[in-house]
Amino acid sequence: MPRQSPALTKALNGSCAIARCLGVLDDPWSFLLIREALLGRRTFAEFRDSLGIASDVLSARLAKLVEADVMTRASYQEPGQRTREAYDLTPSGRELSAVLIAMKQWGETHVPREAPAKVDARSQGSECQVSSQLIDARGRPVDADKVSFVRR
């Protein structure tokens, strides 16, 4: 796992909430692990095999996500097998779906590929497709390319 430079550590420890989110999701593997968990993967082997991630990197990333209260670790045992660890998203971890759906929409629009999108977001229960929308204070849609940030 890459070391975090002191400059980056400082930039992530400011009071900006975007930076605080990046302090939890601080490399692409973390985002991909949340994606896999939202797809229903739970065990170390499932994460490793679906992502092709090295075991030591996976261990470190999962430990960090557990420490950040984005995942919880639980033990489970199948008949005749030894006890294993499973990782479940906490409610806070599940809410990262909003970030990943926004990324998915951006990738679909701006880095198109011939192959169709592989992952869909669905509302639990209704099975409706879910998308991300920017809105203003009155709930009216806002185009993402018409947004600026201001520092308070």
Added chain:
Amino acid sequence: MPRQSPALTKALNGSCAIARCLGVLDDPWSFLLIREALLGRRTFAEFRDSLGIASDVLSARLAKLVEADVMTRASYQEPGQRTREAYDLTPSGRELSAVLIAMKQWGETHVPREAPAKVDARSQGSECQVSSQLIDARGRPVDADKVSFVRR
């Protein structure tokens, strides 16, 4: 800048649109540079001074964002000064505001700090505050913790 492992390169080159977005924003600095650009920063010195990022890392990150068509580079010259480079978000880069706003809302909710949030998102022209909302196919709000992903 950390080298990307072959496993990560492979994971980011699949057909998933989330991974394609992560192929462009592949470390926390890239997200922070988009934030700074949405705040109106344009020059190398402005990015360097606001983030405290090392010049060589900044050069590499800006070059990658230009290559991904998220930023464009333009030359400018102030009276009596040498020509300098400025970096502006393309429309595609500006649309990453949707990703950063979702991250900001997650950080505000789940990694709270005593200091108030520093960055606000505003709609250009109206100056209305902008937020991110998940909606279903009929436009009804969906709670982010009630979303699952499915693989098609």
